[in-house]
Amino acid sequence: MRLYEYESKMLLEKYGIPLPKRILVKTPEEAAKAVEELGGKAVIKAQVLTGGRGKAGGIKIANSPEEAKKLTEEILKMKINDFPVVAVLVEELLNIDKELFLACTYDEVAKQRIMLISDAGGVDINEVVEKDPSRVYREWFNPFYGMMAFKAKKMADFLKLPKDADRALQSVIMRLYNLAVDYDTTLAEINPLVLTKDGKIVAADAHIEIEDDAMYRQQQRLEGMGIHDRPSTPREPTEFEKLAEENDMSDHRGVAGRAIDFGGSLGCIIGAGGGSLTTFDAILRYGGNPANYCEVGGNPPVKKVYGLAKLVLSKPGVKGLLVCHNVYSNSRVDLVARGVIKAMLDLGINPAEYPVVYRGAGAFEEDGYAILRKYGVRYYDRRLGMDQAAKLAVEMLKLIEEKEKEGKSLEEAQKEVAQYIKTEEFVKKVLGEEVAKKVLEGL
Amino acid sequence: MGVFVKVEVNPEKCKEAEKLVEICPVDIFAVKDGKVVVVEENEDECTFCNLCVQYCPEGVKYTKLY
Ligand SMILES: Nc1ncnc2c1ncn2[C@@H]1O[C@H](COP(=O)(O)OP(=O)(O)OP(=O)(O)O)[C@@H](O)[C@H]1O
Ligand code: SF4
Ligand SMILES: [Mg+2]
Numbered sequence: 439m440r441l442y443e444y445e446s447k448m449l450l451e452k453y454g455i456p457l458p459k460r461i462l463v464k465t466p467e468e469a470a471k472a473v474e475e476l477g478g479k480a481v482i483k484a485q486v487l488t489g490g491r492g493k494a495g496g497i498k499i500a501n502s503p504e505e506a507k508k509l510t511e512e513i514l515k516m517k518i519n520d521f522p523v524v525a526v527l528v529e530e531l532l533n534i535d536k537e538l539f540l541a542c543t544y545d546e547v548a549k550q551r552i553m554l555i556s557d558a559g560g561v562d563i564n565e566v567v568e569k570d571p572s573r574v575y576r577e578w579f580n581p582f583y584g585m586m587a588f589k590a591k592k593m594a595d596f597l598k599l600p601k602d603a604d605r606a607l608q609s610v611i612m613r614l615y616n617l618a619v620d621y622d623t624t625l626a627e628i629n630p631l632v633l634t635k636d637g638k639i640v641a642a643d644a645h646i647e648i649e650d651d652a653m654y655r656q657q658q659r660l661e662g663m664g665i666h667d668r669p670s671t672p673r674e675p676t677e678f679e680k681l682a683e684e685n686d687m688s689d690h691r692g693v694a695g696r697a698i699d700f701g702g703s704l705g706c707i708i709g710a711g712g713g714s715l716t717t718f719d720a721i722l723r724y725g726g727n728p729a730n731y732c733e734v735g736g737n738p739p740v741k742k743v744y745g746l747a748k749l750v751l752s753k754p755g756v757k758g759l760l761v762c763h764n765v766y767s768n769s770r771v772d773l774v775a776r777g778v779i780k781a782m783l784d785l786g787i788n789p790a791e792y793p794v795v796y797r798g799a800g801a802f803e804e805d806g807y808a809i810l811r812k813y814g815v816r817y818y819d820r821r822l823g824m825d826q827a828a829k830l831a832v833e834m835l836k837l838i839e840e841k842e843k844e845g846k847s848l849e850e851a852q853k854e855v856a857q858y859i860k861t862e863e864f865v866k867k868v869l870g871e872e873v874a875k876k877v878l879e880g881l
Numbered sequence: 882m883g884v885f886v887k888v889e890v891n892p893e894k895c896k897e898a899e900k901l902v903e904i905c906p907v908d909i910f911a912v913k914d915g916k917v918v919v920v921e922e923n924e925d926e927c928t929f930c931n932l933c934v935q936y937c938p939e940g941v942k943y944t945k946l947y
Contacts, residue, residue, distance in 0.1 A: 739907065739926050740925050740926050741925075741926065770928075773928075776884070776885045780884055780925065805945070805947075808947045809885060809947045812947040
């Protein structure tokens, strides 16, 4: 569960982490009054369950109560990444010397908590750190030992701050760690952690997420602080998501749903939780523009795959399809193929002329391949990685969109690309000669 | 008929209609006027589990249409 900034700061306060003075308000008039209380100048901060508020115009400086009123009025009307602004935090304007970054999260591979610290805090942290990873220092924490002072010192020393600030930083590091453990957070992030001109360390922003599976033991005390449980995606489900949910609920067997609307052009029918997530990440990494996320697993009946495929294929903006399943999705390749092909036929789509990258592996794969062959769909087996499948699909979409730019109709573009992607040339171009040879041999 | 699987049943040879309804895991059989019939809209769900054939070898047959 993600907390709002003001809620996250309530937790930081409880752990004694220094914070700017602040007042939570819900109306422009209250904001004006709050700014007056804070000395006539303040930062107006949108309270919203998503990041990038600053860049979206959700963080503004008010130089007078009147200005605060006007800014608050605007900010309260805003939606950021589709999330509504529910309130405004009026906050003491800090005199910033440096913006630092401090976070405690969980390293799934090491199975340990990890803390990250950097002197590249602020709204551009991602860009800066991507260019220069050496600006982040990481420290792992064995749960048997927990936080130890020397680790906090090592982390703080990385930033080479003046002595007093360094001490204060060590204290913040230890406190944030304790908070993270006590509250079962998956993320406790302070960005920016500000070094003020007078040498103080103050948390100017806070972003805390609590493990959903730990809510059973956290809910009560969070409620006690006025922090209520909420769905992880507070935006209203779209029509597509509602229909997908309905389709998935229509039968208890297996999953063909958990669909999330992304509004792009690459329709996705991908298999199993982990497999879906990694494939989805790969699509984004290759610069793709997915229309949806979804999960198919545990052998859903054909009609559920059919229902999902139909929704994805008829989703406005979808120009091509990626069907990608790993062996561990525990779903029969033939049943998935039946659902997908049937959806195409019902929508009047000729599978042989539709741009689709199809990668399936697992039980009954020979039957699945036989179906795909019959309908003229180029398929790949387990020799093609899920990551490579994502890359092929992203390139396929790029080709379609290029042809559209050349003035071809979508239908023409789809038809031409559907043929081209079946050639060895395409696979070679995208994945290289060696991989192409390996994945195409015998198909 | 399904798109991928055709299931045929001869009600004269499979007299115990309810039994077929009971054993098919994906509801491909139903009873109509005391006789077993194939539910066409479910035909494509057939998992080839073969239980129906084991139960009534002379009267049931499923065919892959690919
Ligand atoms: N109290 C404050 N005083 C002075 N400057 C502030 C204060 N709070 C925020 N800022 C400035 O505004 C920037 C953005 O603020 P903040 O980090 O709260 O929002 P954000 O990072 O854009 O939002 P999100 O964390 O949702 O991505 C900070 O990096 C900092 O420069
Ligand atoms: S093979 Fe199994 S799934 Fe198919 S019709 Fe017979 S009992 Fe039903
Ligand atoms: Mg921030």
